[in-house]
């Protein structure tokens with residue numbers, strides 16, 4: 001190659017390099033200084049991640065997954081698909097790790113939201129969340145405690161079945177009998193039962209947060225009429241009403257609502273809404289009696305009541 005053509009190649013490369021640099025600077029300026037990269041579809045995707053400003057903290061089997069998916073229909077909401085378990089199990093991994101789990105955001109008015117139902121019942125979580133962000137928006141979706149317990153028990157039952165372990169019987173696991181008095185009480189070592197003692201768990205949160213940090217979502221109403229509760233969530237998150245009835249599609253076969261973001265309709269997986277283990281009326285009545293006092297305490301703590309008769 002002659003000296004002249006080498007110079008030409010170098011000049012061309014420099015020009016292309018300058019153009020790429022200018023283009024990047026232009027993108028950063030016009031997209032509020034965020035770093036963008038090309039995604040698989042050829043479009044541009046922001047590389048910025050942001051920690052959540054709202055958490056769905058529970059309750060387990062309350063409808064947390066459906067609520068997360070449904071609020072994710074809102075154009076200004078970015079959801080964290082997997083349960084990060086950051087504030088309970090993965091805290092030692094640090095906030096950089098937590099941030100790496102977050103979705104990409106494109107504008108400052110987007111709300112990032114995460115759900116890990118184990119947060120509600122873990123003793124360490126309230127203080128950790130409060131120390132990090134005392135203004136955190138906390139969403140708690142609760143459900144009739146008796147049916148939540150049966151749902152939790154059903155999940156545990158099928159997990160054990162899959163692992164070829166011995167299968168539990170709810171009436172044996174749920175209660176304890178006092179050797180002296182013969183009185184029966186809740187087995188405080190059995191999680192499907194203790195997870196339903198909402199008063200016990202919310203008390204631990206209220207040592208740090210005020211009740212107005214919480215939005216209480218009625219899981220039984222949400223399941224039958226999601227939009228009713230979604231409007232409350234939109235308001236709580238400071239968002240405009242944007243989720244439309246046409247995005248909530250009832251699937252008659254499943255007996256649940258599915259969610260339409262673009263053209264695709266997404267229903268929840270097999271482990272949600274599966275047939276519950278059959279429980280006798282006697283056991284259901286006993287469960288109701290045992291939860292009654294806890295429910296009343298819970299209503300006092302949250303200044304609201306639910307129809308859980």
Ligand SMILES: Nc1ncnc2c1ncn2[C@@H]1O[C@H](COP(=O)(O)OS(=O)(=O)O)[C@@H](OP(=O)(O)O)[C@H]1O
Pocket residue numbers: 059060061062063064065066117151152222223256257258268271272273274
């Ligand atoms: N739209 C829609 N689709 C499917 N399932 C729905 C929906 N809305 C509410 N639910 C109820 O959600 C219950 C599961 O709750 P979670 O998602 O919180 O469970 S988990 O704790 O994450 O395992 C699940 O409980 P079970 O019916 O007992 O399985 C459902 O009743």
